[in-house]
Amino acid sequence: MLFHIDTHSSSPIYEQITSQVKEMCYTGLLRPGEQLPSIRELSSQMVVNPNTVSRAYAELERSGLIVTIRGRGTFVAEVLPERSTPRERARLERMLRRQIIDSYYGGLTREQIRDVTEHCLNELEAPHDGN
Amino acid sequence: MLFHIDTHSSSPIYEQITSQVKEMCYTGLLRPGEQLPSIRELSSQMVVNPNTVSRAYAELERSGLIVTIRGRGTFVAEVLPERSTPRERARLERMLRRQIIDSYYGGLTREQIRDVTEHCLNELEAPHDGN
Amino acid sequence: MLFHIDTHSSSPIYEQITSQVKEMCYTGLLRPGEQLPSIRELSSQMVVNPNTVSRAYAELERSGLIVTIRGRGTFVAEVLPERSTPRERARLERMLRRQIIDSYYGGLTREQIRDVTEHCLNELEAPHDGN
Amino acid sequence: MLFHIDTHSSSPIYEQITSQVKEMCYTGLLRPGEQLPSIRELSSQMVVNPNTVSRAYAELERSGLIVTIRGRGTFVAEVLPERSTPRERARLERMLRRQIIDSYYGGLTREQIRDVTEHCLNELEAPHDGN
DNA sequence: GTGGTCTAGACCACT
DNA sequence: GTGGTCTAGACCACC
Numbered sequence: 239m240l241f242h243i244d245t246h247s248s249s250p251i252y253e254q255i256t257s258q259v260k261e262m263c264y265t266g267l268l269r270p271g272e273q274l275p276s277i278r279e280l281s282s283q284m285v286v287n288p289n290t291v292s293r294a295y296a297e298l299e300r301s302g303l304i305v306t307i308r309g310r311g312t313f314v315a316e317v318l319p320e321r322s323t324p325r326e327r328a329r330l331e332r333m334l335r336r337q338i339i340d341s342y343y344g345g346l347t348r349e350q351i352r353d354v355t356e357h358c359l360n361e362l363e364a365p366h367d368g369n
Numbered sequence: 370m371l372f373h374i375d376t377h378s379s380s381p382i383y384e385q386i387t388s389q390v391k392e393m394c395y396t397g398l399l400r401p402g403e404q405l406p407s408i409r410e411l412s413s414q415m416v417v418n419p420n421t422v423s424r425a426y427a428e429l430e431r432s433g434l435i436v437t438i439r440g441r442g443t444f445v446a447e448v449l450p451e452r453s454t455p456r457e458r459a460r461l462e463r464m465l466r467r468q469i470i471d472s473y474y475g476g477l478t479r480e481q482i483r484d485v486t487e488h489c490l491n492e493l494e495a496p497h498d499g500n
Numbered sequence: 501m502l503f504h505i506d507t508h509s510s511s512p513i514y515e516q517i518t519s520q521v522k523e524m525c526y527t528g529l530l531r532p533g534e535q536l537p538s539i540r541e542l543s544s545q546m547v548v549n550p551n552t553v554s555r556a557y558a559e560l561e562r563s564g565l566i567v568t569i570r571g572r573g574t575f576v577a578e579v580l581p582e583r584s585t586p587r588e589r590a591r592l593e594r595m596l597r598r599q600i601i602d603s604y605y606g607g608l609t610r611e612q613i614r615d616v617t618e619h620c621l622n623e624l625e626a627p628h629d630g631n
Numbered sequence: 632m633l634f635h636i637d638t639h640s641s642s643p644i645y646e647q648i649t650s651q652v653k654e655m656c657y658t659g660l661l662r663p664g665e666q667l668p669s670i671r672e673l674s675s676q677m678v679v680n681p682n683t684v685s686r687a688y689a690e691l692e693r694s695g696l697i698v699t700i701r702g703r704g705t706f707v708a709e710v711l712p713e714r715s716t717p718r719e720r721a722r723l724e725r726m727l728r729r730q731i732i733d734s735y736y737g738g739l740t741r742e743q744i745r746d747v748t749e750h751c752l753n754e755l756e757a758p759h760d761g762n
Numbered sequence: 763g764t765g766g767t768c769t770a771g772a773c774c775a776c777t
Numbered sequence: 778g779t780g781g782t783c784t785a786g787a788c789c790a791c792c
Contacts, residue, residue, distance in 0.1 A: 245700055249467075250791060261474050287792050322476030330472045331485050336388055337468040338489045341461045343391045343434075345453035348490050354462050355486050358469045359479050381767060407779065418769045423780075431693075438507055440777035440779045454716070511729070512776060523736050549777050584738030592734045593747050598650050599730040600751045603723045605653045605696075607715035610752050616724050617748050620731045621741050643782060669764065680784045685765075702764045702792035 239268075239275065243284050251286055255294035263303055263314055264321070265362075274304060274312040370399075370406060372415055382417055386425035394434055394445055395493050405435065405443040501530075501537065505546050513548055517556035525565055525576055526583070527624075536566060536574040632661075632668060634677055644679055648687035656696055656707055657755050667697065667705040 241258055243251060262268040274280075277295060281288040295312060298304045302319035306312045322330075341351055370393070374385050393399040405411075408426065412419040426443055429435045437443045453461075472482055503520055505513060524530040536542075539557060543550040557574060560566045564581035568574045584592075603613055632655070636647050655661040667673075670688065674681040688705055691697045699705045715723075734744055 246698060250701065252791080257471060257474070261470065264474055290792060293791090321474070327476050327481075330475045330477055331481070334468055334472050334477075334482065334485050335489050337465055338486060339392050339395065339493070340388065341465050342490070342493055343395055344461045345458050346461055346465075348493075350458075350462070351465065351486065351490065354465050355469060355482065358466050359473070359482065362470070362473055362479075383767080409779085419780095420770090421768065424767090426780085436508060437780065438777090439512065439781095440775080442779060514776080519733060519736070523732070526736055552777060555776090583736075589738050589743075592737045592739055593743070596730055596734050596739075596744065596747050597751050599727055600748060601654050601657070601755070602650065603727050604752070604755055605657055606723045607720050608723055608727075610755075612720075612724070613727065613748065613752065616727050617731060617744065620728050621735070621744065624732070624735055624741075645782080671764085681765095682785090683783065686782090688765085699765065700792090701766095702790080704764060 241280075241284055243286060245286075251290050252294040252297065255284075255291065256297050259294070259298055260303060263318060268314050270314050270316045270318070272314045274314065276311060372411070374415055374417065382421050383425040383428065386411075386415075386422060387428050390425070390429055391434060399445050401445050401447045401449075403445045405445065407442055503542075503546055505548060507548075513552050514556040514559065517546075517553065518559050521556070521560055522565060525580060530576050532576050532578045532580070534576045536576065538573060634673070636677055636679065645683050645687040645690065648673075648677075648684060649690050652687070652691055653696060661707050663707050663709045663711075665707045667707065669704055 239262070241255065243254055245251065247254065259268070259274070268274075274295075275283070277288055277291045281291040284291070295304065295306070299306055299312075303315055304312055305315055338351060342348070346354075372386065372389055374382055376382070378385065390399070390405070399405070405426070406414070408419050408422045412422045415422070426435065426437065430437055430443075434446055434449075435443055436446050469482060473479070477485075501524070503517065505516055507513065509516065521530070521536070530536075536557075537545070539550055539553045543553045546553070557566065557568065561568055561574075565577055566574055567577055600613060604610070608616075634648065634651055636644055638644070640647065652661070652667070661667070667688070668676070670681050670684045674684045677684070688697065688699065692699055692705075696708055696711075697705055698708050731744060735741070739747075
């Protein structure tokens, strides 16, 4: 299990972790019931504060993606929760739109934006496209 | 000129303002040389603090999209800012990439992402594709 | 008499005027007793607000470089005042120093800075180097 | 680390701070990776408002000289910012030129101006002359 | 502990 | 009237 953390990114570290775990779950890289590394293990591997990993796990548990069993460890949930509500998807569309405008304004051409989009979509695993 | 701010959004108000001004400039809603609402005017219309609008305008000026003239007001720049540096463009590509991944794993389908992208690009006026 | 005004400059317009009048006086382009253009004349020629020219003239008069005779007009003083006190010169050195550091940091090489300096000094007329 | 601010100066406090930090970086007083005083620390030491220091740090970060890491602090960048754009360099040359002219007509001799320039350039460490 | 954002309100410089 | 700077103090997110 490989994580990639950028301490200089504008998005918080705990979010980088949750986002990557989420991605691994939905692409099947992490299977239901599989055990996640412990907080201490992961934090030392990533060279981040254990509190930060702890917070990431807490958020993931709250969203139902993982479950913690006291004294045993942390595991991927047997049934994955719904990915999002229509409202959240509308929000994502707005954010994507804003990001594209910013990119365009910032100096990327239409072609570059299309290339990034296509390249990026092609790289993604194909999980539950429909839900 | 209508602005819409969402006080519950996670992105700061000044960024919502800059984004909307950028958009207006590139969709042609704001024309080169046109005067923007004064800080006090906009701040009272939006019910936010003048400092917040001031910060948004300052960032827009720094990026070269608008020009302020001492004691007279704020205007859309006559010439669009020059092409950004490779480093900045790389940063924008990374951010766009991240946004697409988040959208996908947040529940948007490939088709929805392509649609938003195309729709958005089509709306934009042709500004600096060639410079 | 030709003035050059940049409304986008960071230094105020009235200061651009006073600085240029001062320069003309000390280089001999404007001779003692010579009449300056009227405020209305100058303001319409420069396309700036008459109040701005008025303020510039007021400052010049306060520093003793020009004199206004009611109903007759504005004239260069017969005897030019001392150019500066040691304290002011120390201040100028500090500002120059700061500007050089900013230039260097901002991307100019040592050679470019030396070139600008030499080129600039060579262009200047040679008035009262000693005072 | 000693800062000196002049509340009577015409240049804003936040600019006095950025200038001094720049200078410390380029004279080697501040080394890459080194931590800067925290905003609250510096603001109380200087007896200015934390917002003012915050603004100075923000500008320095924007120019790439320093890096702030969420919740940890502010550090001198490991790699110096890349070469600025031609437009920015032209702007710097104009400002330098103006400062030299003002210095000259403000009472400094050619020799004094050359001395300040050379002395100042010699103090600076060799940073990005080659990039 | 760190920095980031926002408000409220003051004062100043410029046109 | 315009924008720019600064203060005082609040609240939040992150580590």
